[in-house]
Structure formats: structure tokens, C-alpha cells
Amino acid sequence: MDLKISGKVAIMAGGSAGMGRATAERLAEAGVKLYISARREKRLVRAASEISSKYGVKVTPIIADSSTEEGRNTLFSACPSPDILAITIKPPPPNGNFLDVTPQMWRDSIETALIGPIEIMRHYIPIMKNKNWGRIVNIATFSAKNPMVWRLMSGPARSALVNFTASVSREIARYGVNINNILPGMFATEGSSENTEAYARAFNIKADEDSVTKHFSTHNTIPTGFAGIADDMAPMAALLCSPLSRYIVGQNIVIDGGQHRSLF
Ligand SMILES: NC(=O)c1ccc[n+]([C@@H]2O[C@H](COP(=O)([O-])OP(=O)(O)OC[C@H]3O[C@@H](n4cnc5c(N)ncnc54)[C@H](OP(=O)(O)O)[C@@H]3O)[C@@H](O)[C@H]2O)c1
Numbered sequence: 001m002d003l004k005i006s007g008k009v010a011i012m013a014g015g016s017a018g019m020g021r022a023t024a025e026r027l028a029e030a031g032v033k034l035y036i037s038a039r040r041e042k043r044l045v046r047a048a049s050e051i052s053s054k055y056g057v058k059v060t061p062i063i064a065d066s067s068t069e070e071g072r073n074t075l076f077s078a079c080p081s082p083d084i085l086a087i088t089i090k091p092p093p094p095n096g097n098f099l100d101v102t103p104q105m106w107r108d109s110i111e112t113a114l115i116g117p118i119e120i121m122r123h124y125i126p127i128m129k130n131k132n133w134g135r136i137v138n139i140a141t142f143s144a145k146n147p148m149v150w151r152l153m154s155g156p157a158r159s160a161l162v163n164f165t166a167s168v169s170r171e172i173a174r175y176g177v178n179i180n181n182i183l184p185g186m187f188a189t190e191g192s193s194e195n196t197e198a199y200a201r202a203f204n205i206k207a208d209e210d211s212v213t214k215h216f217s218t219h220n221t222i223p224t225g226f227a228g229i230a231d232d233m234a235p236m237a238a239l240l241c242s243p244l245s246r247y248i249v250g251q252n253i254v255i256d257g258g259q260h261r262s263l264f
Contacts, residue, residue, distance in 0.1 A: 003242040006031030010084035010241065013037045013066050013075060013120060016044040018189035019139050019237075020088045021051075022230030026238035027084065028055040035079040037062040039071075066120060067112040076123055083131065084241045085124050087117045088139035090191055092153040093198030101152055113140075113157035118164055121179070125172060134177035135241045138165065139233070142183040145252065146260040150202045158183075162252055169250035178249050180240045185256020186216060187228040223258035 010027045014020040015036030024036050028051045036051070038044040041063050048061035062078040065071030066089050091113040095101050117138050128134025143155030144162050162181055169179040186192075193209065200207035203215050216227070233255045239245055240253075254260050 001244075003030040003238060003244065005084065005242050007033070008083040009033045009035070009079065009081065010086070011035045011037070011075070011079050011082045012086045013064075014088035014090070014139075015086075016040065016047040016061075018088075018191045019184060019187060019230045019233055020086070021047055022234035023086050023137075023139065023237040024059075025051055025055070026234045027086075027241060028052075028057050028059060030238060030242075031055075031057060032084065033057065034059045035062055035075075035082070036060075037064045037066065037071075037075055037078075039063070039065045067116040069119075072116070072119055072123070075120070081127050081131070082124060083128070083133060084135045085120065085128075086137045086139065086237060086241060087120055089113060089116045091141075091157065093195055094150045094154075094202040095152050096150070096202050096204075098149055098152060105153060109153040109157045110160075113154060114160050114164075117161055121165075121168070125168070125177060128177045129172060129175040132176045133243075134175075135245070136165075136177070136179040137237050137240045138179070138181040139237065140181050140183055140252075142185045142254050142256050142260050144181075144183055145254065145262070166250050173249045176246070178240075178245060180245070180248055180250065181252045182233055182237055182240070183252050183254045183256075184233055185228065185254070185259045186220060186222060187230060187233070189230055220259060222256070226257065228255065228257060 010032040012024040015024040016038035044061045048059040052059040064074040140158040143151040144158035165179045199212045
């Protein structure tokens with residue numbers, strides 16, 4: 001399918017690994033001029049170079065932390081006028097006992113998972129409105145909709161993000177600027193491997209990937225029988241970045257192998 005975005009300027013904020021990188025690849029494959037950002041330089045530069053040589057498009061790496069004002073300003077100067085903006089940010093790790101969650105932990109979660117994406121959107125929305133076209137996609141989490149007591153540092157802030165985008169998307173759709181969110185379930189990514197110790201602490205189990213995988217397969221049954229890989233969500237993200245999605249506004253697409261049981 002031709003996504004009709006060849007030549008458009010796209011940012012994948014958080015594009016060096018996991019679902020961000022997979023989305024960046026689908027956008028590059030469709031022929032965008034791509035900017036990818038992340039905090040860690042080495043992996044970011046390698047990803048930019050690999051994506052560029054694989055798809056034959058220009059990919060500019062930007063070292064920038066989306067959760068800080070300084071990082072966001074770096075992103076804004078490096079890419080002043082994107083047509084497409086996809087954002088993902090890693091929230092703080094899984095918590096243990098909910099009674100041990102402190103005000104500072106809440107502030108960290110809100111600063112990264114809520115204020116970070118909101119501030120990036122607040123900067124770029126007027127620019128997209130002026131061009132009468134834009135696409136914004138947040139890669140958030142299914143725990144925004146499906147609360148999990150061990151994921152308080154991710155779900156509640158993303159529920160607020162989803163609330164924000166539900167309102168704002170309806171204000172800006174008439175300018176051809178659409179915001180939608182993807183709410184991923186359990187995915188095997190670099191990021192989830194990095195959380196092995198935090199999961200183990202939260203669940204009080206041994207800190208190795210086998211124990212964590214076993215815990216998830218016992219306590220979080222996924223109807224497909226497997227956890228997703230990043231490419232299981234990236235095509236949907238790319239579709240939401242395309243003119244083909246012009247009638248999809250303010251939606252939250254859960255991609256979780258059927259784990260979250262709800263009608264809508
Ligand atoms: N994997 C899962 O099972 C799962 C489940 C539910 C929800 N999610 C959500 O889905 C999103 C993607 O997860 P993933 O597993 O694909 O993560 P990942 O493998 O860690 O990839 C995240 C990407 O974003 C970058 N990034 C993270 N924080 C950033 C920040 N503050 N500023 C700029 N770049 C940042 C990372 O690079 P640097 O680290 O170098 O910055 C990396 O390129 C996250 O928001 C996560 O909460 C994941």
C-alpha cells in the first residue's frame with residue numbers, strides 16, 4: 001500500500017530502538033525525510049545510519065531527551081517544521097508496592113510520560129496548522145486503559161495524555177492535523193529487556209528474563225499466545241501518519257494480542 005508520504009518530513013522522537021525504531025523504518029520505507037531522536041548517542045547514530053542505508057532516505061539523528069525542556073529545544077531547532085510527528089518516551093520503571101510510590105516518583109512519571117509529549121505537540125501543532133496538514137501519533141501504553149497496579153508510573157500519566165489528545169484532536173482536525181494514539185500491550189523490545197530487574201523487583205521474583213517471561217505468561221495471558229515484536233505495531237503507526245488516515249481522529253488503538261478484554 002502506498003502511504004502517500006514520500007518526501008514529507010517526519011520525526012520519530014524515541015526512534016533508536018523498540019517500537020520507535022520499527023515505526024521509523026516503516027516511515028523511511030515510505031520515503032519520508034526522517035529525523036530520529038533519543039538520549040543515547042551510540043545506538044541512535046547507528047540506527048540512523050542503518051535505516052538510511054536500508055531504505056535510501058536521509059535520516060538525521062538528534063540526541064535529545066524529550067522529557068526535558070533543553071532536549072525538546074534541541075529537537076525543535078534540528079527539525080523546525082515536520083509534517084509527521086511520532087513520539088515515544090520511556091516512563092520510569094515498574095513500581096513495587098503501591099504504598100511505596102512517593103510524590104517524587106509521580107512527578108518523574110508525569111514529567112516524562114505526560115509533559116514530555118504534550119510539550120512537543122504544543123510546539124508543533126501551530127506549525128502543522130499553518131501548513132493545513134499534519135499527523136501526530138503517540139506510542140503510549142495499554143495500561144492507560146487497562147490499569148495495572150505495578151505500572152502506576154506509566155498508566156496514569158498516559159491516561160491523562162489520552163484525555164488531552166481526545167480534546168485537542170477535535171480542536172485541530174479541521175486544519176487537517178490529526179492526533180491518534182497507539183496503546184501497546186506486552187512487546188519484546190530492547191526496552192522491556194532493560195526492565196527485567198525492575199519487573200523482578202515489582203513481582204518479587206528472580207531477576208532473569210526466563211523468570212520474568214514465565215511470570216508474564218502465567219499472570220498476563222495473551223490470547224495470541226506470544227508477546228508482540230515491534231513490527232507488530234509499526235504498520236499501524238505508519239498508517240496513522242498517512243493522508244489515508246484523514247478520517248481517524250482522537251482514537252486509541254490497542255495492540256496487545258487481545259490481552260485487554262473490552263468491547264471498544
Ligand atoms: N515493550 C512493552 O512491552 C511495552 C508495553 C506497554 C507500553 N510500552 C510503551 O511503548 C513505548 C515504546 O516501548 P519500547 O519497549 O519500544 O521501548 P524501547 O525499546 O526502550 O525504545 C524506546 C525508544 O525511545 C527512546 N527514548 C526513551 N525515552 C526517551 C526520552 N526521554 N527522550 C528521547 N528518547 C527516548 C529510546 O532511546 P534512549 O533510551 O536512548 O533515549 C528508544 O529509542 C514506551 O513508551 C513504553 O512505555 C511498551
